[in-house]
Amino acid sequence: MRFHIIIAAFFWFGLVDSRKVRGISSSYKRFYRERKSFLCIDGSKMIPFEQVNDDYCDCADGSDEPGTSACPQGRFYCTNLGFRPHYIPSSRVNDGICDCCDASDEYNSHARCQNTCWNLGQRERAYVEGQMRTLDEGLRLKQQLIEEGVLLWREKQAQLRELQQVAEDLQIKLEEHRRKKNEADRLKEQTVKALEAGDGALRHQNSTVTNIFQLLDSDKDGGISVNEVKAKVVLVHDEQRVLSEDEALALLGGDHQMDLTRFRHTLFDVLTRGDRVKIKDTHGAPGSLVSEDPHVKAAEKAAEWEATNLKKVEEAYETVSMEISDLQKKLAIDYGTDWEFLFLKSQCYKLKVYQYTYTLCPFSQVTQKSSTGTEVSLGKWGMWSGPPKNHYTQMVYENGEPCWQGGSRTTTVTLTCGTETALQSVKEPSKCQYIMDFQTPVACQPVLKQRGVHSEL
Structure with a gap:
């Protein structure tokens, strides 16, 4: 009891x-x-x-x-x-x-x-284990992408240095070609002035006489006729009046035809003085017909050659300068502490939601395309906007196309850990304000805060 x-x-x-x-x-x-x-x-x-x-x-x-x-x-x-x-x-x-x-x-x-x-604990543990496996795989892939990012960064830096060296070489070439072009232009000008002053006509008389004779001999029959004189020769002080037949005959010495030998000792001298008559559309005596002089032609050809070379070098320098500027802009973007996000540059990711197809091009822009083909900008790359302790978890794309209610469209992209890089979801919680879930291994962090499951089990 x-x-x-x-x-x-x-x-x-x-x-x-x-x-x-x-x-x-x-x-x-x-x-x-x-x-x-x-x-x-x-x-x-x-x-x-x-x-x-x-x-x-x-x-x-x-x-x-x-x-x-x-x-x-x-x-x-x-x-x-x-x-x-x-x-x-x-x-x-x-x-x-x-x-x-x-x-x-x-x-x-x-x-x-x-x-x-x-x-419930079993499901929780399975979930956590799955998350841990995803994290482990994501971190492994992230390490690969970091290594690739570092290599790509170094390649871009080397490419920039090469382009800058090319630009320096082209700058030297530019200065040299500009000097040569100026010299060619100066030589051409001096040659023209010498011929217009008569000096060239005296030093190169034979070739000049022949050139002027051929210029007047339109039908190339070896002689200058009255009609050819009337067509090509004008009075110095009355260029608009056509010479009469008597005036043309007088210039030909009273004959209706003049060969090169007679031209050399008669009409050529009259034209050379340039006090009474000249060849039409020229600025003085035959010596001023510089376009027909072989020395002027050679000077012009040299000047054109140097101008062409200069233009090519200028175009090459401009192209290289644009490439340098574009590359510097790309390298100025924050791609993460280890350049792990660099691989996203020049990539685009699409997701279809109902009748719209959304495209995210990291570090560039976000667009929305309707089933009718109309494309709208939802924002251009702005900045990282994650919290201070995890800065690289959020992107902001700003200054998209204006909304009908006023203001520009903007998109906030949240980066989450995953074994694949893909756009997961798109929402529009408020008018013209979009949010995206973007999954990628480079968003994986070494520590995953595990939910509180009893350690006894």
Whole structure:
């Protein structure tokens, strides 16, 4: 009989103890050790210990009723062994609905709840393990992309140095070709002036006489006729009047035809003086017909040659300068601490959502194309906009096409960890303000904050 009394007493005290500590996390159990009195955790009041969990709220912070619904501000701790522990409002204790997966919140209700913590824990662990596998694979791929980014960065830097060297060489060539062109132009000018002054006509008389004779001999029959003189020779002081036949005959010495020999000793001298007549559309005597002089032609050809070479070098220099400027702009972009995002440059990623196709070209622009083919800019590359501790988790694309309500379209791109690089989703939470989820290995971080699953399992 005494043995049964002892067992009953032990059972009773066990029930009392479990009543006292129900709804308490292990870190708070030190406040609920069996003693004569209980101090409210906020220190506001001291009460007899038997008033703990007596279904009456004595403490303002609700700490005396962790296992009942007596206190409006109270919290009940779900142990949830095998899953994530968490708190629920005390008002949900014994309300007939199981809020804790271990059913500990319905210890004194009509609800018949099963303990689902094990299954939930399994799913949670499977999820975390999957996340960890994704993270491990993502970090492995990220390391590859970092190595590729470093190599690509070095290649771009080497390319820039080469282009700058080419530009320097072209600059030297430009100066040389400009000097040669100026010399050729100066030589051409000097040759023309010498011929116009008559000096060239004297030094190159034979070739000049022949050139002028051939210029006047339109039909190339070896003689100059009256009609050819009338067609090509005009008075110096009245260029608009056509010579009469008598005037033309007088210039030909009274004959209707003049050969080269007679021309050399008669009409050529008259034309050379340039005081009475000249060849039409020229600015003086035959010596001014510089376009027909072989020395002028040679000078002009040399000047044209140098001008052509100069133009080619100028075009090459301009092309190289544009390439340098474009490359410098690309290299000025922040591609991450290890240039891990550099591989995204010049890449574009598409996603179709209903009747629209969205295209994200990192570090360039975002567009939206309708099923009818109309394309709208949703923003151009602006900046990284992630928090200070994780700066490279968000991109902003600004100054897209104007919205009908005013203002420009903008897009915010959030980067998430994944084993593939792809555009995952596009939303428009507010008019002309777009958000995108962009998955890529380079967004993976070495530490993934794991959810709180009990270590016992």
